Amino acid sequence: MSYDVYDSECPARAVLDHVGDKWALLVLHRLSQGSTRFNALRRDIPGLSQKVMSQVLKRLERDGLINRQAFPTVPVTVEYSLTGLGECLTANVGPLLRWAEANMEQIKAAQSAYDARVVEAA
Amino acid sequence: MSYDVYDSECPARAVLDHVGDKWALLVLHRLSQGSTRFNALRRDIPGLSQKVMSQVLKRLERDGLINRQAFPTVPVTVEYSLTGLGECLTANVGPLLRWAEANMEQIKAAQSAYDARVVEAA
Numbered sequence: 001m002s003y004d005v006y007d008s009e010c011p012a013r014a015v016l017d018h019v020g021d022k023w024a025l026l027v028l029h030r031l032s033q034g035s036t037r038f039n040a041l042r043r044d045i046p047g048l049s050q051k052v053m054s055q056v057l058k059r060l061e062r063d064g065l066i067n068r069q070a071f072p073t074v075p076v077t078v079e080y081s082l083t084g085l086g087e088c089l090t091a092n093v094g095p096l097l098r099w100a101e102a103n104m105e106q107i108k109a110a111q112s113a114y115d116a117r118v119v120e121a122a
Numbered sequence: 123m124s125y126d127v128y129d130s131e132c133p134a135r136a137v138l139d140h141v142g143d144k145w146a147l148l149v150l151h152r153l154s155q156g157s158t159r160f161n162a163l164r165r166d167i168p169g170l171s172q173k174v175m176s177q178v179l180k181r182l183e184r185d186g187l188i189n190r191q192a193f194p195t196v197p198v199t200v201e202y203s204l205t206g207l208g209e210c211l212t213a214n215v216g217p218l219l220r221w222a223e224a225n226m227e228q229i230k231a232a233q234s235a236y237d238a239r240v241v242e243a244a
Binding site for chain 1: 125126127128129130132133134135137138139144147148152166167168169183184185186187207210211214215217218219221222223224225226228229230231232233235236237
């Protein structure tokens with residue numbers, strides 16, 4: 001069966017919703033550097049609440065992109081890592097993050113120019 | 123100045139929000155095939171309302187990723203195209219869309235397995 005993201009019924013669109021999420025991109029890219037515990041992920045990605053982090057991790061696990069492994073320590077230790085599928089996706093995520101960082105000056109200049117035009121026209 | 127998307131104050135995070143949006147990815151990729159009118163874009167991307175399409179296009183224009191050109195026809199014709207910056211970004215978007223399409227079978231299988239485990243555990 002073949003999929004086309006330009007078909008409104010295509011299930012790949014839901015996956016784009018999950019992986020197109022800013023937080024998911026940050027989590028996937030962080031995990032591409034090695035498996036990580038929940039608390040370490042939270043520390044590495046400031047601005048993300050515990051609740052949202054849990055939701056993001058559940059979605060990515062359900063999509064088969066990350067593994068969740070619980071160790072019987074007290075308290076329980078949970079570690080997340082990329083699956084093979086997740087690694088294959090993440091190879092496409094790094095360039096997007098690098099691009100956003102590398103082009104921020106140009107984007108900020110474009111935003112200022114746009115806002116000035118909008119004020120002028122108002 | 124350098125940017126780090128893992129810094130919660132980094133403005134690149136807002137840009138990831140815009141370009142990480144599923145609809146923005148679909149619009150950018152469509153425009154990478156050539157400049158397009160508003161109505162043609164809507165036709166090519168079914169499932170996207172006129173209102174949301176307008177919002178997506180405004181955000182992308184403000185970020186300097188697409189150009190909006192109005193022609194003095196009756197009624198006015200508006201054409202959208204990628205800027206140089208948008209073209210550079212879009213080179214990173216295509217692989218992500220192709221990836222989602224190519225791996226849907228594996229993702230659907232993972233989702234079924236996850237849902238079965240969750241039902242079992244409940």
